[in-house]
Amino acid sequence: MSRVYLDHNATTPLRAQAREAMLRAMDVVGNPSSVHAEGRAAKAIVEKARGQISDALGASGADIVFTSGATEAAALAFSKWNGVLGTLDAANIEHDAVNAWVSSGLQVDENGIVCIVEDEGAQHDPIVLQLANSETGVMQSLTDAVVVSDLTQAFGKVPFAFDWLGCEAGLISAHKLGGPKGVGAYIVQRGVDVPAVIPGGGQEMGRRSGTENVIGIAGFGAAAEAAQRDVADGKWDRIEKLRNILEKALAAASKTTIFVGKEATRLPNTSCFITPGWKGETQVMQMDLAGFAISAGSACSSGKVKASRVLKAMGYSELEAASAVRVSLGLETTEEDVLRFVDVWAQKLKKHEARAA
Structure with missing residues (x-):
């Protein structure tokens, strides 16, 4: 059998919509940073995908910064703390890509729910909290204290909107919802100043240099759009x-x-x-x-x-x-x-x- x-x-298996978008993008020769017609055509693919992901994620008030995956997105999200361990608090349930940047001081109950003190005037470091756990599937309720949330597993499976979560930044990855492997995104509220981890060419609004993975991004956008439609249906x-x-x-x-x-x-x-x-x-x-x-x-x-x-x-x-x-x-x-x-x-x-x- x-x-x-x-x-x-x-x-996840590659969605048909993602495969079709990627095949079309393969025939576009231009560099998205070039100003000629071929470059503008490539840039249009990137911007279309950015819009598709923004709509699917409910992130109209945020910037979508394309990365090589959620791991790089985590590095970009935490770069504003200059990589200083101990300035971000979390529980020991975060993915390794996030756990490497945080202190695991928060407690977890027997159901996998992270315990956050909500008392007025309570003092704590900025909190990092995933929306859903990849191993257990347990979902968390985000509070105003959460600054970064790993949205990778929840995106495309359950309804939510980034604009409603209240956190500063989120992490997502294409291959968790039917897109290609090797492409993800850092979602950050507009106006938040984040230093580039990869400097150089100034692509992606100056936050992530390097020629964009146009083919992968095209597949990501198409997959995100299709995944959100499945959630809505x-x-x-x-x-x-x-x-x-x-x-x-x-x-x-x-x-x-x-x-x-x-x-x-x-x-x-x-x-x-x-x-x-x-x-x-x-x-x-x-x-x-x-x-x-x-x-x-x-x-x-x-x-x-x-x-x-x-x-x-x-x-x-x-x-x-x-x-x-x-x-x-x-x-x-x-x-x-x-x-x-x-x-x-x-x-x-x-x-x-x-x-x-």
Whole structure:
């Protein structure tokens, strides 16, 4: 039987709209910084995509600065603090690209919700807080204290508008919503002064030098537009129902399996579950050999043999955190895919339990 891809939080298949936009952009020869007709044609592609992303993100009051991905966008967002660690507060659930810049002083409850003191007059460093976690799918409520938010996983899956969030800056990436890999954007409120991390040519409003990835940007814009249309049309409601079917079937197959963040608001497509004593890496390898692609954590850390710090921050033990896997569904996922996965996973679990007995 054909393979089943259940790792959409790591990366998503390229949307047809993105592929078509990229193919058209390949025939445009000009450099977007050139003033002749060919250069203006390339520049028009970049600006069209900027508008598409602004509309999809609800960011009419912000600048969209194209980068190589959310990791570079994070570096750009935090450059105004000159890379001084300890001046930005966060919880230990942020993606590695963000975690590298912040202090992890905020606490997390057992549902994965970050605890922020809201008392009037409370003093704290500026806060960095993701909108949705890539491993657990748990969503946060942003407060006025949040200056930067990683929007990468939420964008294109749930409705929100950057202009309403109240934060100064956001980070997004194309390949999480059906765009190409290797392109992202830094979203920043207009008027915020941010020094360029890559100086030189002055592209991207002077905030990020270097010739723009016109082809990738074209795909990003088309994907963002299509993704927002899917959100508006309620297409993720079906996926949330599939996620619930998945978890109900898994729970029936295993009385020891723990579903992380189940009591919190989560992304509609994400299920992180722990079967204590059955290593997540082992599950990933066994399911891969059986034709299913899943993950033992975020894509940037899943190749590292260590327990999830996100789950440990939520209070899970080292053993439990090392026994977690993540299944993340996509719009093309079917109920048959989900039930096939559960059937094979349950068979592998029985074999694991027999060996452990």
